[in-house]
Amino acid sequence: MFDEKDLILEAKHVTRRFPASGGRELTACNDVNLKFYRGKTLGLIGESGCGKTTFMRFLVRLDVPTEGEILFKGKDLTKLKGEELRQIRKYIQMVFQDPGGSFNPKMKIRDIICEPLLNFGKIKPSEKDTVARKYLEAVELPADFADRYPHNMSGGQRQRIAIARAIALEPELIVMDEATCALDVSVQKTIIELICKLQKEKNIAIGFIAHDLGLIQSFAHQIAVMYLGNIVEILPGEDVDKARHPYTKTLLDAIFDTKMDFDKKIERIDSEIPSPLDVPVGCPFQTRCDHCMELCRRERPVLKNIGEGHEIACHLF
Numbered sequence: 001m002f003d004e005k006d007l008i009l010e011a012k013h014v015t016r017r018f019p020a021s022g023g024r025e026l027t028a029c030n031d032v033n034l035k036f037y038r039g040k041t042l043g044l045i046g047e048s049g050c051g052k053t054t055f056m057r058f059l060v061r062l063d064v065p066t067e068g069e070i071l072f073k074g075k076d077l078t079k080l081k082g083e084e085l086r087q088i089r090k091y092i093q094m095v096f097q098d099p100g101g102s103f104n105p106k107m108k109i110r111d112i113i114c115e116p117l118l119n120f121g122k123i124k125p126s127e128k129d130t131v132a133r134k135y136l137e138a139v140e141l142p143a144d145f146a147d148r149y150p151h152n153m154s155g156g157q158r159q160r161i162a163i164a165r166a167i168a169l170e171p172e173l174i175v176m177d178e179a180t181c182a183l184d185v186s187v188q189k190t191i192i193e194l195i196c197k198l199q200k201e202k203n204i205a206i207g208f209i210a211h212d213l214g215l216i217q218s219f220a221h222q223i224a225v226m227y228l229g230n231i232v233e234i235l236p237g238e239d240v241d242k243a244r245h246p247y248t249k250t251l252l253d254a255i256f257d258t259k260m261d262f263d264k265k266i267e268r269i270d271s272e273i274p275s276p277l278d279v280p281v282g283c284p285f286q287t288r289c290d291h292c293m294e295l296c297r298r299e300r301p302v303l304k305n306i307g308e309g310h311e312i313a314c315h316l317f
Contacts, residue, residue, distance in 0.1 A: 002222075002309075006038040008172050008205045009059065009092075014068035016054055016229075026276050028054040029065065030229040033303070036173055039199065041206040043220030043237065045213055045251070047273060051229040052209045056175045059207065060094045061085060072173075090120055093171040097178040099162035103150045109136070110146035113165050120169065135164040139194060156187035160194065167198060173205045180215070192219055213240065213248075214255040222309065225251070228276060228284040231303065234311040244306065245314050246289050283315065291316055 014032040017025045028051040036042055044052045057063045058070055061077055070077040072088065080088060096102045103112055110132035117123045123131050133143035139160040150158055159179060166174050176195070180188040196219055199206060210216040216223060220237040225248045233245040243249050273288070280286055283296040293315060301313040 002035075002037045002040060006040070007035055008038050009036040009070065009072045010034075011055070011058070011070045012068055014055065014058060014065045014070065016051075016058075016063070017066045020277055024277055027229050027279065028276065032068070032226075032229075032231055034224055034231070034234075036205045036207060037221075038172065038205050039203040040221040041199065041208055041219060041237075043208045043210055043216035043223045044226060045210050045216055045223060046226035048211060049273075049276070050226045052211075052226055053177055055226075056094075056177060056207055056209055059173070059175050060089070060092050062094075090169045091172045092175070093166040093169060093173075094175040094177065095159070095162045095166050095179045097181060099155075099158040100150055102162065103158070105150055107149075108146065109148050109150070109153075109161055112150070112161060113146075113168055116165065116169050122169070131168075135168055136161075138167065138198070139164045156183050156191060159183065159191055163191075163194065163198070167202065167204070170202070171204065173207065175207045175209075177209045178211070179208070181210070181212070188215070195219070213251045228274065228279055230284050230300075230313065232285065232313045234303065234309075236309045239310070242307075242310070244310075244317060245285075245312050246291055246316075247285050 011032055011034045014029055015027065016029040017027050020026045032055055034042065044056065046052055054063065058065055059077070064078050072092065075088070077088065110128050113132045113135050114123065114128045117131065118125065129146065132146040136143050136145050141157060141160050145153070150161070153161070180191050183191065195206065198204065208216060208220060217237055217240040223235055223237050223240060224231050225233040225245065227247050233243060233248045235243060240252065243252055274280060282298050282300055283289070284300070286292045286296045289296070295315050301315050303311040303313045304317070305311050306317055
């Protein structure tokens, strides 16, 4: 589907287990294999608590997996330390769900944007004003915002500042952790348009975490669906309507659209998601699936290719 020469980062068999009480383990990510390509957006979608953010934190080394490797330009990020790890951070940046929480409230916007550039010696202190204004204009904010503090700005404006800081180092990959979920719908639209514009201009790979399939399908080139730490389906963003996994189809049916047929029954999952401490043997979705078979209770399905860029982990296929 994508040209392998554009492959920037590849996660191989990534698993993360956390110790829990009673000698048990919580598996947040289970044998995850994903690829990120230059100029493309990979959307990672699933219910809250399914392991999306845990996985993406590995890419910026805010955490390390229990097993597996994450290859960036041939180097395993999980093994890097010291100055080598610090230098690699120039190429992988993150935009957090709450931009205000990632800012120092005592710093002006010019200092927030320029701090990473100063840390890596890419600019001189005397250049801060010029550089801050350049990146403010890049994210479609007035240049005089450089003199403001984060608390003087709206949520959408703060998110644009976070994006400006992320692109300042000219990274090759940006991770966005539900970067629009706290914003008004109209503001969401402008932020997504900005992200797409910057991606085309700078040919950046983007990993975008979301729980709104309707939003992510509007701009992602590829979508990976996660359930209880497992990737259950991977498909092209423009072909979301061809989803085959029962869980993905339920997420698709739940999308609200003003043009939808309101006489049609909306499919839903009535049962609660199992505890991550008590994931059933076999298929993790078996307790909520109407198509569960005996095989599903015995054996965990693995991803298999069923079409161009389309993989699914389900015994029905």
